[in-house]
């Protein structure tokens with residue numbers, strides 16, 4: 001495949017991709033409206049090291065985005081930290097719970113002397129200190145009491161610590177209002193993330209080796225061609241499914257029964273833990289460790305039987321790793337989630353469609369596409 | 373804190389975390405995240421050391437620091453902030469260099485575990501040796517952009533940090549820089565050399581004027597050369613520095629010499645331009661003021677850094693920065709000189725404008741000041757999320773180590789995109805065993821030094837070979853068989869040897885030097901191979917595996933422009949796919965080893981990587 005390239009790859013209009021799909025080569029800037037508000041010198045200085053990674057345009061998109069964070073325990077605190085540092089426009093922290101002793105395992109935004117106080121409000125001051133250029137607000141109401149209209153003010157909603165019924169509801173609202181939806185949780189050392197960007201357009205840089213012509217500046221020009229690896233920005237589209245579809249997967253269907261042997265335990269462990277949360281009204285509690293392990297075993301049996309998946313897919317040993325929210329797991333899963341939010345907002349690079357799991361027994365973090 | 377709440381951890385982990393004494397080396401991007409995870413997990417006895425102070429460009433990720441902390445000690449502020457997460461932890465902060473002799477083997481032996489969160493290879497090498505000597509497990513980690521890596525180093529069980537040779541600093545042939553640049557980086561290197569020629573340390577290897585000895589120009593160009601040198605008299609023989617001083621650094625004159633006369637001279641070497649686009653000399657009074665590639669340029673951008681400058685603008689910036697640098701330079705004491713610093717406005721303006729003018733002359737695409745800064749300053753981009761993820765993995769490794777579960781501490785990679793097996797956080801399948809020929813951790817470490825014993829001095833041996841290349845701190849050197857003391861780490865004992873050539877002290881082809889670094893508890897045998905210094909080649913080669921000793925091209929090359937790198941975020945040997953200069957024979961292999969599929973066979977291959985550090989004096 002040969003085609004001439006002008007001096008700047010952004011001027012390329014279209015080309016045919018290798019596998020017959022039409023890839024549009026366009027300028028990233030032209031893809032979505034250009035934000036004319038420029039970064040200040042202060043912002044450029046503060047964000048220097050990340051602008052060198054994701055570019056000025058991504059930074060401009062970040063600073064326009066309004067984010068709602070539902071739940072601010074350990075993983076919530078990590079996501080909150082990462083997106084505030086990245087320089088979004090605003091973060092609203094919504095949590096009606098109170099700071100507990102258990103929070104000290106990973107919730108570093110709420111000071112230790114705030115036990116018993118509202119968790120969102122207790123986290124506000126430290127969250128704000130992370131970056132004075134971001135508007136941070138706390139909301140101590142219950143997400144269940146929030147009307148659907150409340151969510152319309154945000155570009156991104158990321159929910160943690162919610163019962164699955166609430167996740168499904170928020171996801172539904174996000175679909176109606178075209179809001180980017182994320183949810184994730186950490187249980188002990190284990191964690192998952194889910195992403196629903198509905199129909200998401202994004203730019204991806206690919207390296208193409210092409211013949212670049214060189215301008216001649218003087219004299220009877222000899223045109224000298226040289227082969228240049230150039231980075232071109234391609235526009236792509238990804239389609240997502242709602243969380244409900246992920247939960248409705250029929251593991252006895254032909255497609256999924258084939259996938260089952262290769263499927264890690266993590267998805268099923270997540271199902272067991274979300275069921276535990278809905279049924280018991282709390283996450284597995286260190287104080288009732290033995291009791292809750294028993295309960296987890298029985299819920300596992302019930303959930304997996306319903307899914308027609310062998311019970312040994314989620315071995316008992318896993319349950320010793322699911323208590324409290326442990327700081328290293330929050331850092332890992334919260335880091336991955338925040339980076340996905342940044343990617344989605346800046347419409348750059350391929351998002352993880354649609355689940356990410358961290359399995360601490362193997363130190364492995366992987367992406368899985370479930371429910372499509 | 374996880375460990376202090378009953379029922380969170382299993383019992384053995386709980387007590388191990390509560391009692392273990394741990395050391396964190398570095399309080400930067402990974403260090404801040406690490407310290408947070410450690411105190412929240414319930415570690416109570418932590419020491420942290422960092423020499424650095426806080427800079428504004430750290431604040432987008434080093435979240436224990438805020439604006440009011442700029443200029444303060446990283447270790448001290450990190451300690452204060454982390455204590456607010458867990459007021460019951462005991463954290464000792466050192467604002468110091470880990471390579472200082474105060475932190476000897478006995479210092480390291482006090483810890484159950486050491487975690488590196490460093491940003492440079494020299495310190496990593498040093499801590500590696502200290503942990504080997506003290507036999508303390510070390511968790512090494514690093515990030516670069518979206519990439520990251522965590523690795524356990526345990527004496528006798530795993531590879532050490534120096535088991536595999538690391539890519540050497542990339543250098544460019546002198547004639548590419550001086551005569552025939554073809555990429556923006558060539559112009560940037562040239563501009564940095566020019567800075568040093570005019571205001572910095574005078575290094576004859578950094579000449580910026582046309583190189584008449586270019587082998588490509590030879591033959592046929594002789595007449596042209598003669599004419600040119602006749603026309604110019606002996607201008608070429610005067611150093612750039614004295615010539616500039618004689619014309620008082622007047623920007624217009626400098627410009628005319630650098631971007632007109634020297635270019636004309638290059639044009640006269642017509643063999644060079646038979647297959648190349650010839651350069652275009654520029655005249656000060658007649659400079660294009662159109663901006664190249666302005667379609668890509670953000671016209672309304674207020675950030676000057678991000679704009680492409682026209683050549684007329686470049687010339688103006690060149691002139692302004694020249695004047696300012698001249699004043700800075702002249703205000704220094706006698707022999708003192710400026711040191712190029714990417715964060716110094718004038719120094720950076722000077723390099724950005726000169727590099728762009730030269731690029732224009734040679735028909736090379738131009739770069740914004742922002743991009744020139746990345747390349748000239750060798751800046752590794754860094755973000756909070758990558759550091760957070762990597763620090764999380766480090767602490768999971770720490771948990772395993774404290775439970776004596778070392779077999780679960782395989783090297784883990786963080787990838788920018790999922791692998792073909794959809795993994796984003798990718799563990800290797802097995803631990804990498806030590807390299808039996810490693811010149812650091814093998815039972816009898818040895819290397820071969822190829823050098824001209826008649827030209828290298830004892831001082832060069834100490835500074836360039838032992839300290840700079842082999843990363844020793846305070847080496848003692850004895851000539852084996854004769855027992856002559858060549859270098860003593862005791863101040864003043866061997867000063868009289870400094871200027872002697874190796875040969876004068878009886879060091880000849882086949883000699884063996886016994887080197888002992890007391891601080892690192894590291895003994896090394898160096899076998900000398902006599903070799904004349906090749907033209908445009910390094911002054912010496914250090915070869916780790918002598919069986920591989922045969923003349924061949926050094927394929928290892930690495931990051932960015934020459935000059936110290938600014939990896940203020942804990943770069944390990946990770947491959948930055950976005951940065952073509954990063955791909956090295958070696959790091960590619962390391963990357964393959966990261967893909968777990970057919971681990972072993974690929975990993976075996978990495979074992980025969982030879983060599984190699986090349987040095988220049």
Ligand SMILES: [Zn+2]
Pocket residue numbers: 531532533534535536806807810811812813814
């Ligand atoms: Zn080794």
